[in-house]
Every structure is written in C-alpha cells, then in structure tokens.
Amino acid sequence: MKRGSLIKSIVIAVAIVFALILVLVLAGQHFYFLVRVEQQEVGVRFRSGRIYEIVGPGVYSDVALYARLEKVSSEGVPFAFEDPEVITLDRQRVGLKVSGDVFRPNIGQADKLRELWPTYRQLYLSDTALLERIQNLTLQAMKSCVGDRTFNDNVIGSARDELRVCIDTQLSELAASYGLDVKNVAVPNIILSPEVQASLDAITKSRLDTELAQQDAIKAKEQAAADQAREEGAIRVELARQQEEVRQKTTLAKLEEERLKAQRAVIEAEKANDLLAAQKDLEINKARAEAAAEAARAELAQELVLAKLYSQYPEYVYLQTILANASALKATDKIIFTPEGVMPTIVIPGPGITPVVETTPE
Secondary structure, rough: OHHHHHHHHHHHHHHHHHHHHHHHHHOOOOOEEEEEOOOEEEEEEOOOEEEEEEEOEEEEEEEOOOOEEEEEOOOOOOHHHOOEEEEOOOEEEEEEEEEEEOOOOOOOHHOOOOOHHHHHHHHHHHHHHHHHHHHHHHHHHHHHHHOOOOOOHHOOOOOOOOHHHHHHHHHHHHOOOOEEEEHHHEEEEEOOHHHHHHHHHHHHHHHHHHHHHHHHHHHHHHHHHHHHHHHHHHHHHHHHHHHHHHHHHHHHHHHHHHHHHHHHHHHHHHHHHHHHHHHHHHHHHHHHHHHHHHHHHHHHHHHHHHHHHHOOHHHHHHHHHHHHHHHHHHOOOOOOOOOOOOOOOOOOOOOOOOOOOOOOOO
C-alpha cells in the first residue's frame, strides 16, 4: 500500500513537471522578457510570425501571440577568397585572391531589412551562410573582371588597381540585391603558375633589356648631342673671338686711319702755316729790303749828289781833296812830297831801326 502510494506520487509529480515544462514551452512562444539588443546589433520583433518592429540597441520585453525577437549583427564580417585559376581574355591562366568586409543592413536600413527578411533571413542570422554567399559572388566578380581583360591588363603595373576597382564595383552590385554592403575590397595577391611566372620574367627581362638598350641609345645620342653642342659652342666661341679680334683690329685700323688723317691734317695745317709764315717772312724781308734800299738810297742821296757834282766839276773835287788833306794834318805830322804816281815807303821807328824815306825816283 505504501509502495503503491509512493509510485503514484512519483508519477503525479513527473506529470506535473512535464505539464509545467509543456506549458512553459508553449507559453515561451508567446512572450520574451528583458531581451537585450547590443550596440552593434539590430532587433527584429515579431508577433504572430510577422515583423512587428525593427529596433536599435536596448532592452525589450513583449507578450503576444508567437512573440519573439531576432537579433541581426551590424558588424562587418571579413572575408578572403581565392581562385587558383581564372582565364583572361587572351586565354592566360592566373590565380587571384580577393579580401574585404561585408555588412548586413543596419537600423538606418530598416525598410530594406523588413523587405528582404523573408528571403534572406538565413544570411542575416548566420555568418556561415553569409560567407558562402559572398564567396560565390566574389568568385563570379573575379571571373567576370579577369575574363574581360587581357593578361597584361590584369597583372602588369597599375592594371592591378583597375582590376580591384572592377571587382569592387561588380561585387557591390551583386551584394546590393541581398541588402548587403561590401567595403574595403582588396586584391592582395595575383597567383601565377611557375610556367607563366617564368614566361612573365622572360618577357619582363626582355622588355627591361629593350628599355635599357633604348636608354643606352638615348644616352649615347644625348651624349653625342652634348659633345656636338660643346664642340659647336667651342667653335662659336672661337669664331666669336676671331670676329671680335677682327672687329677690334678693324676698329684700331679705323682709329689709326683717323689718327693719320688728323696727323696729316695737322701737318698740312702746319705746312700751310709754315708756308704762310714763309710768305709773310718773305714779304717782311722784301719790305725790309725795300726799306733798307730806301734807307740806303736816302743815305747815299747826298753822296750821289756829291758824286754827280764831282763828276761834273773836277775843280770842286780838287778843292775838296786839298781841304781834306789840310784838315787831316796835325802839328806833329811830317809832310813828304813824292813825284806824282809814286807811293812813299814808311817805316815805323823801333829799337835799332832808323826811319828812311826814299825820295829818289827810279
């Protein structure tokens, strides 16, 4: 009796617990209490299986038929996908790696979240599902962008940035239809097979060799031009020097010619002055001679008159002679008479000399 009562009590207790659990389970579909939505989350509140409200960060409670609250992360989900073989437009094989971040709709895109929730709920709640979808979209964008471009346009130089822009644009357009936003797209690596890498290295080396040869040719040409310019400059300098020397010599010759002309003019002027002076001297001398002649004639006029008288009147001449002789004698003079036509010999007295006057005619 006691054992049966115990078993009955246990069965009743289990039934009660089961009933409570069932009630709680059934009731849990119709309320939630103090559910917290974090700063980086968006809350989607449901009633009767329909979206009732989309809310931002906060704490929420609700009691209603089939009431629940789903939380969507607004944090970026990083991704990095690699395709080892993509065919270019010119049928070359390259590998490609693309990375970036994908973002679900935030509170500012509540209308888009409400519209797309029925279709893409799994993408908004599961990072795994989101990454699988983004991987497919990324591979599609990679194949499209690489396939529309040649090998060089995908690999060489700035073409890589153009490739990244193409993938970013196409991936963003594809993700937008899911309400997703893709940012920070990068192409960190382009993978080449050893054969392609060797060919690319050979092409690059050949191109570098060609460019080096061109640079050497340009350098040689520029050096030749510089040498030619230097030689031409030296020639021009020498020509300029010679021209300057000729110019200076010409100038000096002109100056010398002008100097000679001036000197000749001075000499001619001096000659003219000398000639004029000589003419003046001659005229002066002539005038002086004439004056002297006039003076002489004036001085001889009396003598000429006397000479004319002497020639006309011999007796007058004799008289003048007697007068002259008489006036010439002094008291101490001695008179010597000699025959006409005889000159007396006069001896001046001195020691041992006796004056003798020879008076005997021969």
